Amino acid sequence: MNVRNIRGTSNSNRGIAWLRLWKEANGITPSKSIHCSVSGCTAIAEVGAHVIKDYTGMRQFIVPMCREHNLAYGVDLRINSGITPMPVNP
Numbered sequence: 001m002n003v004r005n006i007r008g009t010s011n012s013n014r015g016i017a018w019l020r021l022w023k024e025a026n027g028i029t030p031s032k033s034i035h036c037s038v039s040g041c042t043a044i045a046e047v048g049a050h051v052i053k054d055y056t057g058m059r060q061f062i063v064p065m066c067r068e069h070n071l072a073y074g075v076d077l078r079i080n081s082g083i084t085p086m087p088v089n090p
């Protein structure tokens, strides 16, 4: 699955809160460190990034990312197959 970051969601405190929500939704203890969802990235996920999937409209999802990938705009990011994007309810 490929995703793209959505601009304007890089505020650190909110990103940390979104990561906590993603972990809760996936049954992962909030204090447990996980890796960035981007394929091949070995950095620790520090935020829950807002993304859209495969150009399928404007529906937003959260996936865990390192800070560097959270700021990667305008590029396709391949997400590891074991990651479940969490829908963001408007």
Ligand SMILES: [Zn+2]
Binding pocket: 036, 037, 038, 041, 042, 043, 065, 066, 067, 068, 069
């Ligand atoms: Zn990364």
